[in-house]
Amino acid sequence: MYTDLTKGNIGKSLLLFALPMMAGNLLQQFYNIADTLIVGRVLGSEALAAVGSAYTLMTFLTSIFLGLSMGSGALFSIYQGKGEKEGLRVTVLHAGVLILGVTLLLNVAVYLGIDGILVFLKVPEEVYAGMREYLLVIFAGILATSLYNFFSCMLRALGNSTVPLIFLAVSAGLNIALDLLFVMVFSLGIAGAALATVLAQYVSGIGITLYAWKCSREFLPGKAELHYDRGILKEIANLSTLTCLQQSVMNFGILMVQGLVNSFGSVIMAAFAAAVKIDTFAYLPVQDFGNAYSTFVAQNYGAGEKERIRKGTRQAFAISGVFSLIISALVYAGAPYLMRIFIRKSETEVLAAGVQYLRIEGACYIGIGFLFLLYGYYRAIKQAEMSLVLTVISLGLRVLLAYVLSAWVGVIGIWVAIPIGWALADLTGLVYMKKSKKLRKE
Template identity: 60%
Template sequence: MNGDLTKGPVMKSMLIFAVPMILGNLLQQCYNVADTLIVGQFIGSDALAAVGSAFTLMTFLTSILLGLCMGSGTLFSIRFGQKDEEGLKEAMCTSFLLIAALAVILNFLAFLCLDGISVFLRVPADVWPLMREYLVVIFCGIPAVFLYNYFASLLRSVGNSVVPLVFLGVSAVLNIALDLWFVIGLKRGVAGAAEATVIAQYVSGVGLMVYYWLRFPKLRVQRRHLRLHRACIREIGSFSILTCVQQSVMNLGILMVQGLVNSFGPAVMAAFAAAVKIDSFAYMPVQDFGNAFSTFIAQNYGAGKKERIRAGLKGAVITAAVFGILVSAVVWIGARQLMLIFVNAGETEIISEGVRYLHIEGAFYCGIGCLFL
């Protein structure tokens, strides 16, 4: 299913395209949420604190790759809107080589700096062994995160936002099943939770790559394309740097806060871990709507349809603002009930701290929504 966003009713076409992206990213959040939920309920609060801190770090690292893939996707969409098949292939090869190289570097640096992470994030001594055990495994999934996000951006750029959702749905179900088996059945602890996540990530990443290769023979690159194209490097940089900063700045801020939170001990760490998961679910839909909006803008820019872009911008701002108000109300009213999903009812200190966080964070979702456009 290839979607041409340069035709049809503006908001209808944008929303239809955005819904699978929103569902897909919500499923992607289920990877670590499954770890957090199962670890918190079946291992304990120290393990929950360890996995939560690791999640914050991994979110920051993967947000860099996600931003670069999204920026490349904008260029892909422009080429698609221009019907420039050769230019699309050149952009695909150049961006793949650049981002793959960065993924390898990130992976190497993550392992190299592993023991320094405890100092940087002020991880308590009783939590660090569990966090280190989790990170050693979860870092192995960075290449899979790159593969999935790259090919998902490529498919979305040509209007196909459904197939990435399907692959992500399969891998999310697999992740939950493996989490239950490894953690509860095999007693593998936090390492088992990480192993389940990494296996599921490779299923979605490699699976989507194989689907693209089989489904789009006309877009298969030839040997002549397998190099860095100078013009594409400049264009990819102009789009990707902005989206990379947009995606990573907020997560870098959360990572800095994580370091401060860790100094207060395991209970506050566990509260923050659960609250951040809820927070990510709250703003993720409008973030993905912003990604869909970027594809809409890029395709119509490539097709030279400026009036359509103006109409889309107006509708997108209104949609983001209304969503922000609604989700703020839901998080504010249901903060305690949402915390109970991750934490046993007897952990009153953890629940109380998490509710305080959500009440403050929830007041700003409207502004955050417009930020992603």
Template identity: 60%
Template structure:
């Protein structure tokens, strides 16, 4: 199932590799979306607001682990393209223990500062009880998130995007079944939704770990200390930490916006909770395509295939922009119908606020599509620091504008929604200018 992306048709290689990744990440989104849907329909708007705010927080926590895994995955892809078997094993061993340590620290910190979150996120008193109960359980799943994303990143780095999809499909189906059972049958409330998610996460995390150890000799290096070298840890850090910073800065900005949203009350919180799920689900395919594109570029960068890199870049831009135009049209036309999936039709105030959000964000998905390609490109070319720069510009603009515009009475919460596409556009402009100016240096194959 491993795919060598340095050979064959460029367009076909990217498509065949990216489709399982897209389907897999859409299934991963189902973990929290199913929670949101069931909670919103059966437990009411306060419970929906609590799960929605929890989703934003967990996205931030997950982004730290995901960033480390993605950065390591880019390094794995380069080693795979170079046919450097020994280097790949040593990088796998070093990255596994490094990210496992970070995961442990992250889990401990999450519990220590749990009670402070209500203040940081401006969570209303009537929502905090459900949110705290949900988070106490959901934090148990953080190690499972590490296991799945680490081994999925490795498998995708060597061209195997199908196995991560299979494990996610199984766990997503289990999550839906357990959600319905714990929330509706056993009436365990938001805690039941959290239990269902954690069980499903461990199924996919442990399952893909066992598969990877059995099927991939290189992965077994994590059980052999002779493959652990500090110089490799340094290399892993140089790739993964900057990607981690990029991912966490991006989601920290979103978390800060969540706190601002919460200050507008339960109605806006509930609208944002539902709309942001639709938003994330809509552009998730282009985000995953950006990650697949990054693996394609990294393998060819390791193999020093300059022409395939340039050809892949052109094909990726055309595919990504075409998809964004289609999905933007769908979201803008069916915004109200999409909101009623999560919200009872009688909650007209919540639905209308959510529709306003979706029509503003949805019209500019080409902006985020271009940004995901730029993130993937710079990560694959060994320049993850540039991804951090783009994220700072994108999220910095978003956060500043959100607070400034929303403080103007005539604009209010709508200012938060408009700050997002403006941030995307600024980051895109900077990323494209940098590529045009540094193209020769970027393709010098100095790794």
């Protein structure tokens, strides 16, 4: 069940390892898509705007411990590639304690600062109460999400991408069933949608934790590893903190854009909420392919297989590019039909704004596809600072252009700013990769 990515056909191994990750993250999106679909259809556009804006906030918060888990996962893969089992177990211990501590502190902080967060996001008065109600419930799932992300990153880093998919499949189905029950049968409103998501998150979080404890004990610390190792903690801190910062900067930039979107009122908020779900769903496969590629690079980096990394990189960019172009064509052509999944046909203004967003950004998915590969590459070779640089370029430019262009041409300026940021970050990352001596032939 654990795949050794240092051997065998590269393209085939990458695709087979990535497929469960793609399917798993597509299922994970059902958490919020189920809320969006049911809330939008049953409770209307204002409730949809509240859930959509809350989703952007939760993505930002989740990115903090997700970044820590991804950074730790790169180290797990490197130790696995080296064959150092004891070092791997000590690293898992230190990473787990660090991430749990950060998660608990974050959970307390968001509950204490909920009203300040809503003011910062410029949430309109007609949406404020609904979004606050939703957040009070959804924040309770932060610990569950952290548990799931840590253990799924650990298992994937060691070559097991199937088990995380299984737990997500169960919890996604449960989330949809509970959404229908709480919102449509029990009429619990927006809080019911949030409660359904939280319960489903705990199923996946606790489930994967128990699986790791029962079935992957050889990778978990025993009595011999229960000690403080300053060197390993420093290594985790260096890579994980930079990866966390990269993820946080990326999602903070998105949060800044969400605040700008909110200033255009509930119609644009609702359109953005629905379109972002479609958008995220569409490019998730290339995001997960980038994460699979990162595991491939890290394992081979640990094993010293530089030529295999160079060959795999060429194949990974070709696969991601082809897939991105296909998805772009499908989203561009199907934008009106995709929007009508979430939005009532009578809400023409919301539909029109959402279609405009999808056709501008959806045509450029190759930019984000390449960027995910670059993030994974630099994280895997212990140059996470470069991933951070690319994020600052991509999101910094996106936020700056969004504010400048929206003041000039309206909301379309926000949509146009996104692919411009991707393109500049890609150019920077590819040029640096070409000139870097890290994996140059001896």
